[in-house]
Amino acid sequence: MTRDPQESLRAQRVVELLEHNIRTEIDVQLGMAGRDLPDDLRMNLVQGISAEILYAFEVDWDPKWVKAGEIHAWQVDDSWYARCGVCLLDSPASPTRDQATRWATTHQLRHEDEYS
Numbered sequence: 001m002t003r004d005p006q007e008s009l010r011a012q013r014v015v016e017l018l019e020h021n022i023r024t025e026i027d028v029q030l031g032m033a034g035r036d037l038p039d040d041l042r043m044n045l046v047q048g049i050s051a052e053i054l055y056a057f058e059v060d061w062d063p064k065w066v067k068a069g070e071i072h073a074w075q076v077d078d079s080w081y082a083r084c085g086v087c088l089l090d091s092p093a094s095p096t097r098d099q100a101t102r103w104a105t106t107h108q109l110r111h112e113d114e115y116s
C-alpha cells in the first residue's frame with residue numbers, strides 16, 4: 001500500500017510529538033522526585049514506551065484545547081510558535097503570537113492548494 005506523502009509526514013511528526021511528550025513527563029517526574037537517570041536510559045524509556053503505545057493503539061495528535069479551525073500556538077521563553085494542523089510542522093520562532101499563527105495559517109493554505 002502506497003502512503004500519501006502528506007500522511008507519512010504527519011505520522012512521522014505524531015511519533016516525534018508522542019516521544020517529546022513522554023520525554024517531558026519523564027523529566028518532570030524525575031525532577032519532582034529529585035531523581036536522575038542517564039540521558040541514554042531516558043531516551044531508551046521514551047522510545048520503548050512510544051513503540052509499545054504505537055504498536056497497540058491508534059495515535060494521532062488531537063489536543064482537546066485546540067478547537068476545529070483554530071491554530072495551536074505556544075510560547076517558549078520570548079518566542080512564539082504555532083503548529084500546522086495538517087502536517088504538524090512547527091513555525092519558526094516568532095516574536096509575537098500573531099506572527100506565529102499567521103505563519104501557520106499561510107502554511108496550511110498551501111496544503112489546501114495541494115489537494116485542489
Ligand SMILES: [Zn+2]
Nearest residue numbers: 084086087088
Ligand atoms: Zn503543514
